[in-house]
Amino acid sequence: MTRSRSRHRLKRLAGRAGLYFSVLVLISPAILFFLWMLSLSFKNEADNTAFPPVFIPNPPTFDNFVDVFAKNDFLTYTINSVIVSFSATGLALLLGVPAGYGIAKAKATKAAVLILIARVTPGLSYLIPLFLLFQWLGMIGTLAPLVITHLVITVPIVVWIMIGYFEGLPGELEEAALVDGATIWQAFRYVAMPLARPGITVAMILAFIFSWNNFIFGVVLAGRSTRTLPVAVYNVLTFEQISWGPLAAAALVVTAPVLLLTLLMQKEIVAGLTAGGVKGG
């Protein structure tokens, strides 16, 4: 009896060890990658091109970051990215939250199919016609085409997440409001929307991240002064003498806001991604 119990405990212990080992194996590629990215951006050029590689910056230097902002107009590109992503996310919420409510209430599955097809379509395929359209309208070289095309990413994300969220809410409170003489707009605005605030937060975060990360629309539509950060950092690679420190520093500057947001809002992000399988572009 005691022997079988201790064997059972040993098996449990082995199971735990196996679990921890598996988790370590699974997360180590991510950990090593981001540590290496940090290492590259805080080392001087001699250490970055040394072989065998130097792993820990000694002493750590901020020269690469200074270099990136001195040699490129990264401030302008940062402002461009902020304008484009905030506008595209804000407009998507304005349009998508009511739309999600309407589709959920009307149980309009056909509309949901349209959103699904938008998810399936390659981002590049919108670009040929829209590129011509913006050219005819003389909008190339302004930020407007970028904001408009980013709606292709943000609107489906918001609508999709909001359909799921509004479907999950109990309808009794709105019905009570309607019985008391509220219009359906008031029922939406003052009853359903406050209840859906967590869903709106999730939709906002994901729409913002995937808009911020988008590269393909910027690479085609942005002019010299309207580049977003991902496009600008790609140009550091192509048009400068390749030096690894500034390149890694530029990459870190672009992705740091998104990584921080993920670390801070991990619960919301996981909930949204699990339900929607969303990803833009």
Next chain:
Amino acid sequence: MSASTTPIDRVAAKPSDPFRHGPNYARRYWVFAMPAAIVVAAVIVFPWIFTLFMSVHDWKVSGAVPFVGMANYAKMLVDDRFQWAIVRTLIFTAASVIAPVILGVWAAVCFASNFRLRGLARTIFILPMMATPVAISLVWTMMFHPQLGVLNYLLSLVGLPPSAWVYDSATVIPTLVMVETWQWTPLVMLIVLGGIASLPSDPYEAAILDGANTWQMFRHITLPLAWPFIVVASVIRMIDALKAFDTIYVITLGGPGTSSETLNILLYQTAFAYYDLGYGSAMVVIFFLLILLISILLLHVRQKQAFQ
């Protein structure tokens, strides 16, 4: 938001009770969707229709645009570069579905059990898919450097010969698949984890009483019950792999030569480097049909055949 409704389930579900408040009930709520519908029509539906229109014209950026009928489509049948791009895309996609799905299911099973620092580990695990693709592609490019890259140094530490990574046509596709797997396994994990979290606990309790081991529980309980979620995750992964652009564009731009030129990269080159918009549009149409066909096929398989 219930974790068990996946996008495809939601679309497949029949409306349970559309006429709860009489025939006008549904119609009233359409008002809410109108502004979004107008914008979607402008930025999503208009491009689709216009693409179809362009695909039957010889459309360069400037000059006349003569109607050429199906000539652009006929050109694909004899265009070697296009056909190789299709083959490459399919190979890249198959590998970029299989590896992330296997690893993603494994990760989902791990993250479904309780352990210390699980939240932190899960957050770290999903960082690759949230990070800006261009940024991570640049860092990967530096890591692949044949002489100075850290990866060849790591290989030499464990006694393996150096690899040419993306600088050789034989290793470029497997290397890009590795990046894609690193980046997108987390999405598979999250979808499957959502499925596992919604499973009932009684089969597991019964299995433990019967003395089943971990593998048996996975094989005979988790896998069959979570199968629908694994299929959904595979379909989503497949669509995203077919569309993969940012990482390939930044790391190789289709090279060396054309050895990693997938359909999406060729499409970009045709439309925005050679400015052959008519031919590019025809490619978009075929590309879109290919994605739609494979998605429908996989969903059909899912409905017909549950996991054995």
